[in-house]
Amino acid sequence: LTEPQIVEAALELSGGAWLDDISMRALAAQLGVPVMTLYNYVPSKDALHGLVLDHVLRPVRVPSPDEGPWEERIRQLERDARQAMGRVPGLLLIRHGLESSEAARLADGVLSILAGGGFTPDEAALASAALYAVILGQLEIEAIATVTGAPVEASFETATLNRSREELFDFGLDAVIEGLKATLAKKPPRRRR
Amino acid sequence: LTEPQIVEAALELSGGAWLDDISMRALAAQLGVPVMTLYNYVPSKDALHGLVLDHVLRPVRVPSPDEGPWEERIRQLERDARQAMGRVPGLLLIRHGLESSEAARLADGVLSILAGGGFTPDEAALASAALYAVILGQLEIEAIATVTGAPVEASFETATLNRSREELFDFGLDAVIEGLKATLAKKPPRRRR
DNA sequence: ACCTGAACACCGTTCAAGT
DNA sequence: ACCTGAACACCGTTCAAGT
Numbered sequence: 001l002t003e004p005q006i007v008e009a010a011l012e013l014s015g016g017a018w019l020d021d022i023s024m025r026a027l028a029a030q031l032g033v034p035v036m037t038l039y040n041y042v043p044s045k046d047a048l049h050g051l052v053l054d055h056v057l058r059p060v061r062v063p064s065p066d067e068g069p070w071e072e073r074i075r076q077l078e079r080d081a082r083q084a085m086g087r088v089p090g091l092l093l094i095r096h097g098l099e100s101s102e103a104a105r106l107a108d109g110v111l112s113i114l115a116g117g118g119f120t121p122d123e124a125a126l127a128s129a130a131l132y133a134v135i136l137g138q139l140e141i142e143a144i145a146t147v148t149g150a151p152v153e154a155s156f157e158t159a160t161l162n163r164s165r166e167e168l169f170d171f172g173l174d175a176v177i178e179g180l181k182a183t184l185a186k187k188p189p190r191r192r193r
Numbered sequence: 194l195t196e197p198q199i200v201e202a203a204l205e206l207s208g209g210a211w212l213d214d215i216s217m218r219a220l221a222a223q224l225g226v227p228v229m230t231l232y233n234y235v236p237s238k239d240a241l242h243g244l245v246l247d248h249v250l251r252p253v254r255v256p257s258p259d260e261g262p263w264e265e266r267i268r269q270l271e272r273d274a275r276q277a278m279g280r281v282p283g284l285l286l287i288r289h290g291l292e293s294s295e296a297a298r299l300a301d302g303v304l305s306i307l308a309g310g311g312f313t314p315d316e317a318a319l320a321s322a323a324l325y326a327v328i329l330g331q332l333e334i335e336a337i338a339t340v341t342g343a344p345v346e347a348s349f350e351t352a353t354l355n356r357s358r359e360e361l362f363d364f365g366l367d368a369v370i371e372g373l374k375a376t377l378a379k380k381p382p383r384r385r386r
Numbered sequence: 387a388c389c390t391g392a393a394c395a396c397c398g399t400t401c402a403a404g405t
Numbered sequence: 406a407c408c409t410g411a412a413c414a415c416c417g418t419t420c421a422a423g424t
Binding site: 126127134135136137138141167168171174176179182 | 319320322323325326327328329330331333334360361364365367368369370371372373375376
């Protein structure tokens with residue numbers, strides 16, 4: 001019985017819905033062990049969520065500087081991250097984003113990409129928060145759809161009905177990136193020293 | 194004992210943290226009634242969350258067309274909504290955004306503002322989803338900060354440390370709006386008939 | 387040392403009995 | 406009709422006893 005085994009079992013058991021809804025008892029049953037055995041590998045249910053978050057975020061790469069302009073690298077990273085987290089829409093990353101070392105790695109990646117793109121550290125921080133908000137918000141919208149079985153954003157009438165999640169996400173992401181570019185364009189061109 | 198009384202008690206008891214963490218038992222104690230009495234007014238704990246969401250969203254106005262250009266009206270509505278929901282960062286609006294008639298009212302308001310701004314229904318739907326994502330994401334970031342006591346976005350290093358939530362939100366919101374305007378600008382100017 | 391059963395201190399909600 | 410106590414079917418986790 002290993003940690004990855006437990007994480008995988010939790011993922012399978014949640015079936016893409018609210019991770020929080022699976023109980024330690026059900027997880028133990030799935031693995032065929034007594035409940036308390038889990039606590040030899042995981043300190044708490046809360047910590048388990050952190051492990052799951054790390055697990056799904058681990059494969060997401062931070063593109064290196066030679067992989068295109070900063071917009072393209074941001075887009076790639078955010079798309080990958082969204083897709084990875086799409087495995088567990090009800091992850092409640094809310095509560096664990098700050099504890100996850102993988103989430104921190106990606107946040108740092110975004111910051112350095114933005115810095116390389118010409119943003120000051122200050123602007124980069126603001127911009128990365130905006131990008132973070134977009135991905136979190138989109139995941140929430142998807143979580144609603146997955147868990148309730150409703151189409152993506154029913155309240156937005158029929159227009160969104162036939163749109164894929166990718167389309168929705170890309171539109172929002174592109175809008176933010178476009179806005180960030182506009183911010184950059186207003187500044188005098190950066191000087192290299 | 195009235196429904197608003199129950200909602201207010203829930204708000205007070207949660208103290209701005211995760212609403213889900215308060216128990217029906219604690220809520221009943223706060224109101225000085227037996228637990229089961231609550232069920233004469235609220236069908237379930239889940240429904241209570243919906244009532245709280247409606248309650249905090251009710252005062253948020255949809256600006257009328259004569260209150261400035263569409264960007265300004267969107268900004269005003271979103272700012273108001275963010276502030277209203279800031280009362281209960283841990284509202285888990287995730288689960289109830291679709292059930293709340295007040296959330297639906299605001300979503301419709303955003304759609305009609307965008308339509309008036311020159312977006313096709315299709316574009317307006319995409320744009321409103323993007324705006325929805327931004328506010329949801331920002332609220333999540335704030336919820337993390339409130340509940341964990343950490344500064345807003347600790348992983349973004351010191352740059353964000355001294356920024357108010359309003360600054361963060363406005364930056365993200367402005368970026369999206371800027372991006373949406375760019376989308377509009379690329380189109381031929383709309384014709385009135 | 388590692389494992390785990392029983393127990394503790396909770397939950398939300400059903401249901402039947404009270405007035 | 407309206408109200409509510411007791412009970413049901415769960416929780417996560419502690420803790421002490423097992424090997």
